[in-house]
Amino acid sequence: MVEDSTRCLRRIGFSLAPVVLALAGCTAGSGEGLDAGGRPISGPPAGNSDFQEIQDTIFTPICTVCHAGANAPVGLRLDAANSYAMLVNVASVEAPGTLRVNPGNPGASYLVHKIEGTAATGARMPANGPPYLSQAQVDLIRGWIAAGALAAQQPGSVLLVTSSIPGPAETAPSGTNKLMLVFNAAVDPARANVNSLELRDATDQIVPIASAVVPPGRANVVEIALGAPLAAGSFQLAARGSGPAPLADMAGRVLDGDADGAAGGDWLIPFDVAGGTR
Ligand code: HEC
Incomplete structure (x- = not known):
């Protein structure tokens, strides 16, 4: 090294x-x-x-x-x-x-x-x-x-989604019943809820989200629990930076969902779920 x-x-x-x-x-x-x-x-x-x-x-x-x-x-x-x-x-x-x-x-x-x-x-x-x-x-x-397991510094003036699981265009395992979003800053737990997210299937039907929370000690993460395991097929998750209930960070900065450098816009992630025993 x-x-x-x-x-x-x-x-x-x-x-x-x-x-x-x-x-x-x-x-x-x-x-x-x-x-x-x-x-x-x-x-x-x-x-x-x-x-x-x-x-x-x-x-x-x-x-x-x-x-x-x-x-x-x-x-x-x-x-x-x-x-x-x-x-x-x-x-x-x-x-x-x-x-x-x-x-x-x-x-x-x-x-x-x-x-x-x-x-x-x-x-x-x-x-x-x-x-x-x-x-x-x-x-x-x-x-x-x-020394406290601190994160690498993530400077930036807007709140962004930096990763998700599943990732964009990934195929999640069959039986997937939770999703995760990672942000570049601490998310306001009061703003992370079922209204700040939306999941739709291939026929554009809304798939129920049971809960969305910032887990203890993981300020940059939102964990999404679904009401039931997802069926095989294609889905799209939206993290809202627009509408009545946008996600925001602890400084009150609203999500820059379309990554244009300014607050606002929804962050969209298309993904698939595998069927059967894959
Ligand atoms: C050749 C593939 C391979 C590489 C390279 C590898 N891992 Fe793993 N890792 C595995 C597998 C397979 C398991 C689960 C079975 C096991 O623990 O033996 C695992 C399990 C783990 C777990 C347990 C996680 C849990 O939730 O219980 C940790 C931690 C981990 N790996 C860390 C590392 C780190 C750190 C490195 C790099 C230094 C590394 N692994 C490199 C294959 C790998």
Whole structure:
């Protein structure tokens, strides 16, 4: 793994032993307290860029070989658009009593158990290893979780949908009874409800949505539960940025559904549901 001094500097602010060890390899002296663009580091906590580094150096190159798309093992997608929303404060499928990532608690995070090979169920990750992750890579993930498992920074002046499950034009497994939206900012839970969403089938009939909620500890996510598993066929989900009940973020900014840089418009996602035993 190539490490430049900028990357090392981004980690300053952690008092964790593994991070201190990682810093030992950094070029000392130049630019302390400055970000990649040479600007003073002010607001964003160090954990933000750590998650970006984990994504870029571990999840994307090593894990998405398997953990991507509609057939990702145990539904865990680790591509950049979905990994955070599918890890932090989400229950493990293999060990439902344990969160995949428990902010502040690396030892109680199933992700850590899986990469260290201490999980009670299944293989050590990556499942096509060895090689497994190096101690430095494990420590990077542990350090990020210990520091609160912060998201990578997502600057922007409008609220956008950044991902969905199923993704656009994807084929969801048969029996699908929940959908998920991921946003670039914290969604106002009071504005996320059955009225701010609409699901239609191929004949344009409305399919009932049972509930739409921002789950605890997952401020950028809206989970949609359907009244019944979807039949095989084609569907379109609309997330509303227009009409009487648009989605909005905590600052009151309404969804930019048509991604034209201004609030308003509905975000549409067409997808299919597989039939039978596929
Ligand atoms: C060769 C395919 C493959 C690769 C590469 C892979 N995984 Fe997995 N992963 C699986 C499979 C299959 C399962 C389910 C069975 C098992 O646990 O052995 C799984 C399960 C998991 C789980 C359990 C999720 C839960 O909800 O219980 C985690 C966490 C995980 N993987 C993380 C990772 C990480 C992190 C990487 C990259 C470092 C990775 N995996 C790379 C195939 C893979």
